[in-house]
Amino acid sequence: MVAGRGVALKALGKELHLPGVKAAVLKQQWRAVEELPKKRTVVAKLVKESRGRWAWRPRSLREIKRAEKKCGQKISSGKELMDAWNKRELLRDKASASKWYRENTSSGFGVPALSVKFPELARGWRSVLRIISGYLWTVPRLVRAKLIETQDAGCIFCGDLRGETEDHMLLHCKAWTTERELTEALAGTRPNGDSYKVALRRANEKERRGLLVWAAALLEKIEAKRQATLAPLKITRRRGRSPKDEVLLPDYHAAP
Structure with a gap:
């Protein structure tokens, strides 16, 4: 499906059940924080050695906590966080659109x-x-x-x-x-x-x-x-057809 001009991408994403960029990132951050420490690879070692305020794990934890606070609910999984953030963005967009509509049509x-x-x-x-x-x-x-x-x-x-x-x-x-x-x-x-x-x-x-x-x-x-x-x-007829359809009658007097 192609979204052209005049198509609201937010509405299209909602119809196709596509998460927003921020929501998708939050889900992946949650997954990384939960799953990577359990890996039996060098990744687990890197996670344990990831220290400091701006290391990826502490920073991801802060982002997740901040997102939970903005969503106003306790989150138990990455998918739940993604859905909650999508819902928040949708409500915010509706509020913005309603304000613009009231100012220009209902006031x-x-x-x-x-x-x-x-x-x-x-x-x-x-x-x-x-x-x-x-x-x-x-x-x-x-x-x-x-x-x-x-x-x-x-x-x-x-x-x-x-x-x-x-x-x-x-x-x-x-x-x-x-x-x-x-x-x-x-x-x-x-x-x-x-x-x-x-x-x-x-x-x-x-x-x-x-x-x-x-x-x-x-x-x-x-x-x-x-x-x-x-x-x-203006196009008043279907493409590929002549304006007047001619009916060809058989010539019964023609030689066989």
Whole structure:
């Protein structure tokens, strides 16, 4: 299985039951501390002679003890330690994602409240939510999903060789310069820098509200023009078949 763009590696690891790097290291440290002293080889001798604060055994024991404390439970095996650490990381990631979601969608200045105040920007709010979730349908993503077909590696709207990305669409695409100026006049603001998400994170609540309205208004204005450009590129049939299937009837008058 290949994890491409738009795939959360943490979620993929969870689905495939793959431990994180830190969790896997802790398991191996536990195994080394428990098993190596029992070996009947020179390794056991090296373990016994491993002394000092920064020798591998004392250091591994400190790491294991620290991990147990952070997990908040008593550990009895390496696998149990690995599973506990994975669970801790998952909960931490969920908390971080929930905080970001609350700040941008559920708060008083979030998308639902703003979409009620600006119902005329319905399509724009839908696209803003896709940007927040990390998967706006840019041209490269449409091509990878086999929804459109184009050989142009650059931006098909302005010709930029770097191709269309979320930030390029919102901040740099020359095809939407007029719409960008009109949107700035409407919202009274525009993001600074080269990344919309970074500007959104750094903004306070009042500034974030303006940036969300700005993005929704811009995406609403350019949606129809984008769809008109993409329409001829859409794949409406299965690959390998002609648009019209011809039925060849047998010629009964032909010579045998």
